[in-house]
Amino acid sequence: MTDPRHDDKTTGPEGPDAPLHRRGIKSYVLRAGRMTQAQTRGLEEVWPRLGLSLADGRQDLAALFGREAPRVVEIGFGMGASLVEQAETHPDTDFIGIEVHAPGVGKLLDEADKRGLTNLRVYREDALRVLEECLPEASLDTVQLFFPDPWPKKKHHKRRIVQPAFVELVRTRLKVGGTFHLATDWEAYAEWMAEVMDAAPGYANTAGPETTPYVPRPAFRPLTKFEARGEKLGHGVWDLIYRRLG
Template sequence: MTDILDSAENVVPRMRTIKSFVMRAGRVTEGQQRGLEVGWPGYGLELADGLRDFDQVFGRSAPRTFEIGFGMGHSTLEMAAAAPEQDFIGVEVHKPGVGALLNGALHQELSNLRVYSCDALDVLRQCVPDAGLDRVLLFFPDPWHKSRHHKRRIVQPAFAELVRQKLKVGGVLHMATDWEPYAEHMLEVMSAAPGYRNLAEDGRFVPRPDERPVTKFERRGERLGHGVWDLKFARLD
């Protein structure tokens, strides 16, 4: 295990200054607190446990999706409920969102979902085996609008390499953003990243895939004329 972790650290030395989240305060509701207290023992996973055998965690071998930053968890719940034959690992640092997802999972009695509450990049480095994922999802990450903050964006060359290392050959990184400059940044980074193929027919963006749920935020944006850009890149080798 040590060799695997050392290899991951060596591949992505610049990732240490970039986080997959932005800290913000939030009030935890009664339902979210129930999720944290009752749901965590069954659904929660700990970063400190290190490299995991997810076949053992889920009790089966199945297609596996890793979602970075699931927010309040609505899309994650919808995807997991719609695809019981697949397993989902969601990572989110904000407690209200974690509690909401856990509470929803309890209500729906889902068995194909597990949750980390920490930095998703640390989970990828320390807990996910190489070539262990079929999909990695990054939906609506913070775009860091100001030019001086662009270095804080999660989508960077080192991120692309880390994700490629964790995807199976043929596995897909699926990203979505409602900020066009960030979409262009994502496209530029991923197009230059070795070992990937853009799944868009025109080499740019794919139509919104049916498997990505449409959020209330996205519907409101559509009514206001805002666009959403989806990108899919598959691991080649």
């Protein structure tokens, strides 16, 4: 059987003027799944304290966390293990996670509560709408996008979240000097990401004038169980970090 990782002929990203929200097209698919007792507890008992919604409107992040601190947003945190670890390891930084899948949100909330974390908030919403409607311009130090769905089939490339309009939206939410950190275990998607980011105005690749746009996995990005298992099987992972220039 052909490995889909090597059958990824791209048609190229959409233009920078393409709309962020196309009717009926999302970068994710909501999947039904059973909720564990812990995940249900997170959504029912912890959500009122750590959960956020579009209805809350534009956030005053200093008021939200009760302090001025570096701010990190992670888009699509999955089951939340990496984000919880970051929040626990860096108590002087405030984190906001965005995820649409209920089991992952519930799991993260349950873990955050058990660890007594106060520097973490969560949206169960479409990330594009959160960025547009809830997070102020030039308010973030880092935006993280780790292992988004690669949508490997050519006909699905329009679903990839990394498009010119999306990275421009991220840029406006970053402070000048802030960073956009992307990671994927699909080489063809890594190449797509680099193409989009290198063409985007107002960004500089932190890899510098090297022959590759990628950087070694930074120590501050936790190694997930999935990634560790992939490394043992010889799968690659590509990290890209771009800084906002202006």
